Structures are given as structure tokens and as C-alpha cells.
Amino acid sequence: MPVKPVATDPRRSLPSVDRLLSHQFLAAAAAEHGRELAVEVARAVLAAARATLQAGGATPTLDGLAAEVAGRLVATARGTLYPVINATGVIIHTNLGRAPLSQAARAAMDAVAAGYSNLEYDLDAGERGSRYLHAETLLCRLTGAEAGLAVNNNAGAIFLVLSALAVGREVVISRGQLVEIGGGFRIPDVLRQSGARLVEVGTTNRTHLRDFQEAIGPETALLLRVHSSNFRQIGFTAEVSLADMVELGRKAGVPVVDDLGSGSLLDTTRYGLAAEPMVQQSVAAGADLVTFSGDKLLGGPQAGLIVGRQALVAQLRHHPLARTLRVDKSTLAGLQATLLHYLRGEAEREVPVWRMIAEPLDALGARADGWAAALCARGLAAEVIPSTSAIGGGALPGETLPTRAVALTHPDPDALAAALRRGDPPVVVRVAEGRVLLDPRTTPPAEDSALLAAVVAAWG
Numbered sequence: 205m206p207v208k209p210v211a212t213d214p215r216r217s218l219p220s221v222d223r224l225l226s227h228q229f230l231a232a233a234a235a236e237h238g239r240e241l242a243v244e245v246a247r248a249v250l251a252a253a254r255a256t257l258q259a260g261g262a263t264p265t266l267d268g269l270a271a272e273v274a275g276r277l278v279a280t281a282r283g284t285l286y287p288v289i290n291a292t293g294v295i296i297h298t299n300l301g302r303a304p305l306s307q308a309a310r311a312a313m314d315a316v317a318a319g320y321s322n323l324e325y326d327l328d329a330g331e332r333g334s335r336y337l338h339a340e341t342l343l344c345r346l347t348g349a350e351a352g353l354a355v356n357n358n359a360g361a362i363f364l365v366l367s368a369l370a371v372g373r374e375v376v377i378s379r380g381q382l383v384e385i386g387g388g389f390r391i392p393d394v395l396r397q398s399g400a401r402l403v404e405v406g407t408t409n410r411t412h413l414r415d416f417q418e419a420i421g422p423e424t425a426l427l428l429r430v431h432s433s434n435f436r437q438i439g440f441t442a443e444v445s446l447a448d449m450v451e452l453g454r455k456a457g458v459p460v461v462d463d464l465g466s467g468s469l470l471d472t473t474r475y476g477l478a479a480e481p482m483v484q485q486s487v488a489a490g491a492d493l494v495t496f497s498g499d500k501l502l503g504g505p506q507a508g509l510i511v512g513r514q515a516l517v518a519q520l521r522h523h524p525l526a527r528t529l530r531v532d533k534s535t536l537a538g539l540q541a542t543l544l545h546y547l548r549g550e551a552e553r554e555v556p557v558w559r560m561i562a563e564p565l566d567a568l569g570a571r572a573d574g575w576a577a578a579l580c581a582r583g584l585a586a587e588v589i590p591s592t593s594a595i596g597g598g599a600l601p602g603e604t605l606p607t608r609a610v611a612l613t614h615p616d617p618d619a620l621a622a623a624l625r626r627g628d629p630p631v632v633v634r635v636a637e638g639r640v641l642l643d644p645r646t647t648p649p650a651e652d653s654a655l656l657a658a659v660v661a662a663w664g
């Protein structure tokens with residue numbers, strides 16, 4: 205007698221968590237990532253499948269469910285922060301982690317990270333020492349300053365300077381320099397937050413020495429200059445030179461603080477670029493404090509560097525905020541190793557940011573030719589074209605370096621770029637005039653084969 209089919213709930217067709225985890229795809233994955241995590245992920249996948257069924261979707265296969273669990277386990281184990289290939293040609297790419305570090309910097313960071321160090325221990329005296337010493341000696345030698353201090357980042361450096369030296373008092377700054385650095389970091393907001401009072405002088409396009417002169421009074425704590433890192437003013441403009449500000453500050457007994465943003469220890473004009481302010485020049489011009497980033501043109505780990513007068517740096521060091529902004533041992537080790545490259549005169553060769561800036565066009569062309577040939581051999585539409593690389597990181601806005609890029613002609617360039625971003629390793633590219641561009645300037649040769657494999661895989 206035929207059995208009358210019963211109208212079963214389709215959700216009943218889903219396997220149990222145990223049955224799913226005993227699938228052949230998953231036995232190894234569950235062992236690797238731990239049973240607890242595997243159960244949690246399997247539950248989540250089954251819950252999603254149940255919801256799909258309830259909404260009238262198709263019943264998934266057991267293999268499909270197992271593959272989904274395995275994929276999610278791998279993604280969880282990978283974490284959310286990992287290396288990517290930067291083929292954009294933007295050297296100091298803030299979204300991609302700014303400066304890649306030199307081999308020596310990485311080795312120095314690893315050495316102190318792996319064990320103990322004399323971070324705050326004076327080995328000669330056998331007693332407590334200062335962590336600040338490690339950055340200060342080199343910063344002073346390289347910039348000519350009396351004293352120096354490294355904190356978490358340059359935004360923190362400015363905040364510390366304002367909090368320690370100007371709370372409840374006035375800071376005079378040109379209207380043309382009330383800038384937004386990026387990520388919502390606005391100089392007027394930082395000033396307010398620090399407890400200092402902002403006194404804007406001049407106009408958006410023109411500020412004169414007499415504007416500063418007229419603003420100085422008994423409440424003036426500092427004269428502040430901020431480098432317009434990420435934009436350029438052209439036309440009918442005027443700013444007061446640092447030398448003039450210093451002369452005025454001396455007469456009035458008011459310290460002058462120069463926030464360089466990136467700042468540079470090397471002369472950018474030697475590389476066919478506009479002049480990015482050099483830290484040594486600001487110190488020589490008499491700025492009482494100069495602040496700059498560790499991970500922009502310096503090419504080191506994230507840090508905010510402050511150099512200047514001994515008495516002022518001592519005030520910063522003793523302010524409670526210095527503790528909240530302090531740098532860890534691996535940052536100090538990486539910073540020290542990076543600064544040593546400058547001391548030895550080998551920064552252009554050893555610091556990746558400078559190596560990328562200095563890379564000759566024919567070397568870039570040869571690498572692009574190699575990439576294009578390899579991609580064409582795989583049947584992809586690739587050709588080498590003249591293009592430009594950018595400095596990025598709020599340094600030298602609008603300045604570019606000539607490069608040779610590989611242009612990929614694909615029916616859907618945005619889809620190709622998206623597939624490259626989702627690859628393993630992810631590759632970040634530029635899309636220009638309907639083509640995907642790969643710039644060899646920011647991709648070290650060691651990444652060549654990974655990059656080419658990623659492009660072939662993403663092509664579809």
C-alpha cells in the first residue's frame with residue numbers, strides 16, 4: 205500500500221550541528237580551529253539556512269553548508285587585519301598603513317618584542333632609566349635641536365603641546381592655517397579640546413606679520429604655524445615666514461610652535477619634487493618646538509615627534525598626557541633603527557618610502573614590462589603606459605612622480621578592481637579612464653609573483 209506523503213517542514217531537511225561538523229570537509233577544519241568555534245559557526249550557518257528556507261528559498265546541500273562553515277572558519281582565523289599589495293602608486297597611503305618599514309627597523313622591533321629590553325632601565329647604573337632617551341639622542345643629532353620626545357602620533361604631539369603650554373591661554377594662528385588634516389582632525393577643534401583659546405589672525409588667503417603683532421597680549425601662550433599639508437593655496441596669497449614669526453615671538457617672549465605634518469629630513473627637491481619643509485630648517489630658523497610624524501616622509505613606525513627647546517620639552521615630558529600618549533618598546537626600536545639610516549646617510553637606499561621616491565624610471569619601466577609580458581602570456585589584455593605616482597600621506601599635495609604602469613583592459617574594470625581587493629592577498633589598484641592600473645613603484649619586487657597570480661585569479 206503506497207504511503208501517503210506527509211507535508212514535512214522543509215527546515216527539518218537541514219542537518220544537525222553534529223552531522224554537519226562530521227562532514228569530510230570539516231573534520232580537519234574543526235580540529236584546527238577548535239570544536240567550540242566550529243560549533244558556533246555551524247550554528248550560525250544553519251540559522252541562516254533556516255531563515256532562507258522560511259523565506260521560500262531552496263534547500264541547501266550538505267556539501268554547500270559544509271563549504272560555507274569551512275569558509276567562515278578560515279575567515280575568522282585570518283582576523284581582520286592583514287597585509288595587502290599596494291599597486292596604487294600612492295607611496296604614503298594612510299588607509300593602507302602609511303610607511304612600510306625598513307628591514308633593520310622590523311628586525312629591531314622584533315628583537316625587543318620577543319623578549320625583555322632596557323626600555324626604562326639604565327644598564328650602567330643598574331637602576332630605572334628613561335624610555336624617552338632612545339629617541340631623543342638621535343632626534344637631536346639629526347635635527348640640531350636641544351631636546352626631543354616621541355609620542356603616539358603627530359596629532360597627539362600637537363595636543364600635548366597645546367595642553368601643556370597653552371591651557372586657559374591664547375594661541376595665535378593664521379586663518380589660512382586652520383586646516384583639517386583628514387579623518388576629521390581639525391586644528392580649531394584640537395585647540396578647543398586642549399583647553400587653549402584660539403586667536404585667528406589675517407584672512408583665508410593673506411596673513412601679515414602685523415596681524416600677529418596686533419594679536420599678541422598678556423594672555424598669549426604660543427604662536428602656532430601649521431603646514432598646509434594636503435592642499436595648496438595659489439594666487440593672491442601671503443603667509444608670514446617662520447623666521448619672522450620667531451623674531452616676533454622672541455621680542456614678545458612667546459614660543460613659536462611649527463607643526464610640519466610630514467616634515468622631512470631629506471631634501472625633496474633632489475627628487476624632482478617641490479620643497480617639503482625640512483625639520484632641520486625649522487629648528488635652524490629658531491622654532492621653539494617642531495612637531496612631525498614618524499610614519500609619513502620619515503618612513504618609520506607611527507609616532508609623533510617633537511623637537512625643540514630643552515625647557516619646553518621637559519614641560520611636555522612631565523605633563524600627565526605624556527603618559528597617555530607614550531610609545532611602546534617596539535615603536536621606539538623601529539624609530540631608532542629608522543633614524544639610524546639617516547645618521548649613516550643611507551636613508552635613500554634603506555628606508556622604503558625614500559627608495560620608492562628615488563626609484564629610477566627605467567627600473568620601473570623594466571618591471572612593468574615584465575608584468576605586462578607575463579599577463580599577456582596568460583591571455584590578459586595588458587600594456588605598459590606612462591603614468592604618475594603620488595607621495596600621499598598629506599605630504600606634497602598635487603606633486604607626482606613619473607612612473608610606468610601596467611594598464612589592464614577589462615570589460616568591467618570596477619568589478620576587476622573589486623575582485624582584486626577580495627583576493628588573497630588583496631590587491632588595491634587605481635582605476636583610471638576605464639582601465640585598471642598597476643604601479644610597480646609601491647609594490648616591492650618580492651611581491652611580483654603574488655601580484656601576477658592575484659590578477660590572473662581575479663580576471664574571471
Ligand SMILES: *Cc1c(COP(=O)(O)O)cnc(C)c1O
Nearest residue numbers: 357358359385433465466497598
Ligand atoms: C598628518 C598631519 C598631522 C597628524 O599627524 P598624525 O601622525 O597622522 O597624527 C598633523 N598636522 C599636519 C599638518 C599633518 O599633515
